[in-house]
Amino acid sequence: MPLDSIRSLVQADLEATDHFISTELNSHIPLINQMVQYILSCGGKRIRPLLVLLSARAFGHADKQHVTLAAAIELIHTATLLHDDVVDSSTLRRGHETAHTIWGNEASVLVGDFLYSRAFQLIVQLQNLPVMNIFSSATNLIAEGEVLQLVNCNDPDTTESAYYDVIQRKTGKLFEVSSQLGPTISACSAAEYDAMQKYGMHLGIAYQLIDDALDYNSSAEEMGKNVGNDLAEGKPTLPLIYALRHGTPAEAQLIRHAIEHGSCEQLDSIIGIIESTGAIEYTANAAKQHARDANAALKLIPESPYRKALHDLAEFVVDRSY
Numbered sequence: 651m652p653l654d655s656i657r658s659l660v661q662a663d664l665e666a667t668d669h670f671i672s673t674e675l676n677s678h679i680p681l682i683n684q685m686v687q688y689i690l691s692c693g694g695k696r697i698r699p700l701l702v703l704l705s706a707r708a709f710g711h712a713d714k715q716h717v718t719l720a721a722a723i724e725l726i727h728t729a730t731l732l733h734d735d736v737v738d739s740s741t742l743r744r745g746h747e748t749a750h751t752i753w754g755n756e757a758s759v760l761v762g763d764f765l766y767s768r769a770f771q772l773i774v775q776l777q778n779l780p781v782m783n784i785f786s787s788a789t790n791l792i793a794e795g796e797v798l799q800l801v802n803c804n805d806p807d808t809t810e811s812a813y814y815d816v817i818q819r820k821t822g823k824l825f826e827v828s829s830q831l832g833p834t835i836s837a838c839s840a841a842e843y844d845a846m847q848k849y850g851m852h853l854g855i856a857y858q859l860i861d862d863a864l865d866y867n868s869s870a871e872e873m874g875k876n877v878g879n880d881l882a883e884g885k886p887t888l889p890l891i892y893a894l895r896h897g898t899p900a901e902a903q904l905i906r907h908a909i910e911h912g913s914c915e916q917l918d919s920i921i922g923i924i925e926s927t928g929a930i931e932y933t934a935n936a937a938k939q940h941a942r943d944a945n946a947a948l949k950l951i952p953e954s955p956y957r958k959a960l961h962d963l964a965e966f967v968v969d970r971s972y
Contacts, residue, residue, distance in 0.1 A: 705832025795819025
């Protein structure tokens with residue numbers, strides 16, 4: 651199902667979230683406003699806030715807390731992107747120049763910190779201790795994921811297990827939190843809460859797997875970022891790990907060298923190796939299994955249009971081309 655069809659179910663909530671973000675992010679510092687407006691204007695799929703809103707509605711939440719939490723999730727996600735782009739020296743994000751290429755690394759890191767702190771201001775205002783516990787634990791794990799990824803960079807001996815450790819923390823955790831928040835602020839059973847937690851983690855892993863596959867199987871126009879970005883950053887993602895393990899000794903050596911040096915000089919050859927070894931298909935199949943696991947968890951959730959939208963979202967995540 652197209653993402654727009656899923657979003658239409660909570661369109662009013664999404665519009666309220668966007669309005670809330672633009673209102674709450676006003677600062678007395680012009681540079682902050684300038685950068686924030688630029689970042690928000692670059693768009694994005696808004697899947698994490700969408701998850702918050704759908705999961706809240708799936709459990710009959712009728713208050714406005716879900717809008718505040720959806721905004722907080724988007725601010726935290728945006729802060730991680732600002733920091734990521736500086737660490738990775740990325741020049742393109744969502745088809746636009748990254749903020750640090752326009753305003754510099756220092757401004758990007760500091761505005762990322764501003765977004766983090768503003769998100770926690772919003773969360774604290776709700777005075778909901780379980781919600782605060784979820785966010786504080788999650789942001790700590792996300793930071794660990796960033797450091798773990800840095801440790802694995804330029805290391806061609808990174809295992810699948812080490813790769814999954816990174817994406818569970820770096821991507822899976824925020825998806826998990828987004829799915830947990832709805833039941834946390836609503837009436838639900840312990841089993842339903844656990845089911846939504848599992849749904850979110852599996853969905854996040856599936857999302858990142860497809861992202862990593864698209865890095866070698868898409869165009870810059872479709873993805874909104876440079877093709878081979880991960881290789882240029884020396885990131886041993888699953889397509890590379892699999893191709894390295896299943897290529898010929900000469901092919902493996904080529905990939906090892908590229909990871910070690912963060913080099914895209916042989917990008918076309920490496921994409922050819924990734925295709926010939928079936929690494930894209932292997933990665934996509936792993937993503938589809940996680941999407942199936944996510945949707946299996948939904949069986950414990952009461953039937954509703956919102957549960958169906960969550961199911962369709964998992965299908966979208968693995969079928970997308972951007």
